[in-house]
Amino acid sequence: MTLPTAFRLDNKIAVITGAASGIGRGIAETFAQTGARIVVADLDPAAAEAAAKSIVESGGQAHAMAVDVSQESEVIAMFEDVVRRYGRLDVLVNNAAIFPKKPFLEVDTAFWDSLQAVNLRGTFLCLREAIRHMKASGGGAIVNISSVSSMQAVVHHNGTYNASKAGVNSLTRTTALEFGADGIRVNAVLPGGIPTAGARAASAAIELKGPIMGEGRIPLGGMGDVQDIANATLFLASPAARYITGQLLAVDGGFLIS
Numbered sequence: 001m002t003l004p005t006a007f008r009l010d011n012k013i014a015v016i017t018g019a020a021s022g023i024g025r026g027i028a029e030t031f032a033q034t035g036a037r038i039v040v041a042d043l044d045p046a047a048a049e050a051a052a053k054s055i056v057e058s059g060g061q062a063h064a065m066a067v068d069v070s071q072e073s074e075v076i077a078m079f080e081d082v083v084r085r086y087g088r089l090d091v092l093v094n095n096a097a098i099f100p101k102k103p104f105l106e107v108d109t110a111f112w113d114s115l116q117a118v119n120l121r122g123t124f125l126c127l128r129e130a131i132r133h134m135k136a137s138g139g140g141a142i143v144n145i146s147s148v149s150s151m152q153a154v155v156h157h158n159g160t161y162n163a164s165k166a167g168v169n170s171l172t173r174t175t176a177l178e179f180g181a182d183g184i185r186v187n188a189v190l191p192g193g194i195p196t197a198g199a200r201a202a203s204a205a206i207e208l209k210g211p212i213m214g215e216g217r218i219p220l221g222g223m224g225d226v227q228d229i230a231n232a233t234l235f236l237a238s239p240a241a242r243y244i245t246g247q248l249l250a251v252d253g254g255f256l257i258s
């Protein structure tokens with residue numbers, strides 16, 4: 001498919017967290033196809049290397065970086081390395097997250113803190129460091145991968161995750177407001193259920209109860225896929241969305257309005 005120039009990311013430096021698998025990998029591959037130079041940032045170094053290699057073998061530009069987004073020193077070092085290597089940072093996608101489920105009355109502080117450390121603190125740390133560098137180089141675009149679960153409870157046993165993603169929505173809006181004048185746009189994509197390996201494992205580990213995203217709850221029919229999320233993320237990251245900031249875009253087949 002040939003995209004109009006405004007929807008492309010030619011020569012943009014794009015850091016994508018959690019890009020070694022699932023939705024993040026799909027975003028990385030899609031951005032690379034439109035000319036971006038990708039930093040595949042992930043906790044799993046071998047999988048990150050494999051994802052970067054595959055992008056390069058397909059004609060794109062990418063390199064892997066091992067990072068745990070919950071660790072402040074690692075996040076600072078990663079963005080410093082990117083800017084040292086390329087001179088600037090244009091795009092960040094905050095995609096890395098974990099989604100273990102636990103019945104609410106069994107959630108202890110260790111479970112709560114370990115999930116928030118990745119999903120909410122990790123998003124905060126990457127936002128802070130990316131914005132620091134984007135401000136210095138005249139602007140940029142950030143897309144946070146949130147979830148429809150930030151707006152609607154969807155299933156039981158997901159309270160810790162839902163709260164983390166509601167926090168991501170809030171960070172999206174507050175940073176969009178605070179840094180608009182610096183030429184930095186911040187938006188969020190809220191995926192519906194997307195069958196990735198990570199999502200399947202999290203759902204298989206516990207008996208799911210609740211309305212779930214089943215038959216009849218999705219006006220457009222079945223489940224979406226990784227490419228649906230990657231396409232929306234590309235739009236928000238691209239110059240085509242130059243007048244859009246602080247928005248929460250559900251990519252869910254209409255689930256949230258059903």
Ligand SMILES: NC(=O)c1ccc[n+]([C@@H]2O[C@H](COP(=O)([O-])OP(=O)(O)OC[C@H]3O[C@@H](n4cnc5c(N)ncnc54)[C@H](O)[C@@H]3O)[C@@H](O)[C@H]2O)c1
Pocket residue numbers: 017018019020021022023024041042043044047067068069070094095096097098099118122145146147148190191192193194195196197198199
């Ligand atoms: N799959 C879905 O149904 C769904 C629905 C709504 C929202 N989301 C969101 O989409 C995003 C991606 O989900 P997915 O299904 O592709 O997940 P996934 O588990 O398939 O992939 C997540 C990636 O993040 C990496 N990661 C985990 N912890 C990390 C850390 N501390 N530092 C750096 N990297 C880390 C993992 O190694 C993995 O490569 C997440 O933010 C998730 O909350 C997914």
